[in-house]
Amino acid sequence: MADAFDEIVHQSVRLQIMAALDQARAPLGFSRLKAITRATDGNLGAHLATLAKAGYVRIDKTPDGARTRTSAAITEAGRTAFRNHVAALRVILDGGQSNA
Amino acid sequence: MIDRTQAADALAAIEGAQARGSILAGYAHAGDILIAWGMTWIVGNLAAQVAPAIADPLWFIGIAASVLFTILRSRRNPHSGRAALLALIAGVFIIVAGLLIGDVDARLGTALISLVVAAIYAGLGLWIGPRFTLLGGAIAAAILIGWFAFPARLYLWLAFGGGGALVVSGLWFRRA
Numbered sequence: 001m002a003d004a005f006d007e008i009v010h011q012s013v014r015l016q017i018m019a020a021l022d023q024a025r026a027p028l029g030f031s032r033l034k035a036i037t038r039a040t041d042g043n044l045g046a047h048l049a050t051l052a053k054a055g056y057v058r059i060d061k062t063p064d065g066a067r068t069r070t071s072a073a074i075t076e077a078g079r080t081a082f083r084n085h086v087a088a089l090r091v092i093l094d095g096g097q098s099n100a
Numbered sequence: 101m102i103d104r105t106q107a108a109d110a111l112a113a114i115e116g117a118q119a120r121g122s123i124l125a126g127y128a129h130a131g132d133i134l135i136a137w138g139m140t141w142i143v144g145n146l147a148a149q150v151a152p153a154i155a156d157p158l159w160f161i162g163i164a165a166s167v168l169f170t171i172l173r174s175r176r177n178p179h180s181g182r183a184a185l186l187a188l189i190a191g192v193f194i195i196v197a198g199l200l201i202g203d204v205d206a207r208l209g210t211a212l213i214s215l216v217v218a219a220i221y222a223g224l225g226l227w228i229g230p231r232f233t234l235l236g237g238a239i240a241a242a243i244l245i246g247w248f249a250f251p252a253r254l255y256l257w258l259a260f261g262g263g264g265a266l267v268v269s270g271l272w273f274r275r276a
Contacts, residue, residue, distance in 0.1 A: 010102075015110060016117035023118045024125070032128075035276070036120045086114065092107035 004084035005092075008054050013039050013047045018082040021057060021074035030070040048072055056081055123229040124276040129173075130228070131274030133187075134235070136169045138266030145259035148210065160195065167191035190220060207254055214243050214262055231273065238265040 009018055016037045020028060028036075034044050048070075051057040056078030061068050074082070102110075140162030147155040170187035194213055201209030222236025242261025246254045 005102075010110065012110075012113060015113055019114040019117040020121040023121055028121075032121075032124055032276070035124055036117050086111070089107045089110050092102060093104050093111065095104070 004088040006081050006085040006088075008050065008056065009082055009085045011047070011050075013037050013043060014051055015085075017044075017047060017051060017072070018056065018074065018078065018085075021072060022079055022082050024074075027058075027060065027071040027073035030072075033072065051078065054078075054081075126228045127231055127273040127276035129176075130183075130232075131270045131272075131276070133166075133170050133173055134266050134270030134273060136166045136270075138263045138268075138270060140166045141263030141266060142259045145210070145255040145263060148206070149253070149255035149259065156198075159198065163191045163194055186220075190217065207251075210258065211243055211247050211254065214258055215240060218243065218262075231269070231276075235265060235269045238269070 009015060017033060020033060020036045030041075030044065033039075033048075034041065037044060039047070048057060048059055052059050052072075056075060057072045058075055060071050060073070062071075063069075140159075144155060144159040144162050147158045167187050167190075171184040174181065174184035174187075194217070197213050197216075198209060201212065218236045218239035220236070221239065222233045225231065225233025225236065239262045242257055242265060246257025246261060250257055
């Protein structure tokens with residue numbers, strides 16, 4: 001279970017992003033994620049990019065007139081990583097250890 | 101190495117994010133429903149002000165349509181079965197209360213029923229999110245202002261104050 005602790009997921013904003021996406025049944029828009037994480041635009045964008053690079057989320061950009069709408073969805077790899085990370089946190093809380 | 105406190109904080113952050121996500125999803129889902137009910141309020145109350153003879157049939161049609169829309173819209177969200185039932189119960193209450201009170205004092209009946217609806221929205225806020233409580237307060241304020249300050253134009257106040265609050269709130273909620 002120590003191997004399940006995921007440094008990429010564990011960062012505070014990324015953890016909230018993954019939590020929200022794991023719960024949602026559909027991709028979430030940038031503004032929704034911003035409201036959930038209370039991050040700034042730049043901060044949220046950077047963390048989404050990190051998660052996308054790790055293969056944990058998929059980012060879609062669709063044109064909306066003159067603007068671009070960004071949405072994110074969790075991948076299967078991301079869902080597995082997040083849920084394993086949550087399990088690792090619970091082990092630590094129950095008195096186990098982490099290799100972090 | 102993270103300790104138990106840090107693990108607990110992380111789990112709390114997860115819970116907080118998911119709670120905020122649920123509330124915002126609830127708002128977004130409710131947006132179109134509020135707009136539908138707002139349109140019913142506007143049409144029904146306008147008719148009561150300017151064409152009383154057709155107000156009751158318009159209210160009946162509007163309430164039935166809004167209840168149906170709420171039920172159909174709620175099918176998209178598997179957690180909204182209770183919201184759909186609440187809409188049905190509220191719709192039946194409004195119609196029955198209107199039939200009981202309407203002949204005694206139509207203005208008082210409309211104001212009382214509207215206040216009950218405002219109270220329901222305010223109470224919903226305790227479960228779904230504080231925006232509903234704000235909405236209930238705004239509707240109640242419109243009713244009371246109309247009743248005490250502009251009694252001859254009560255229905256207009258209910259139409260644009262109460263109905264307007266529902267429509268504007270619906271547009272706000274949709275952006276959540």
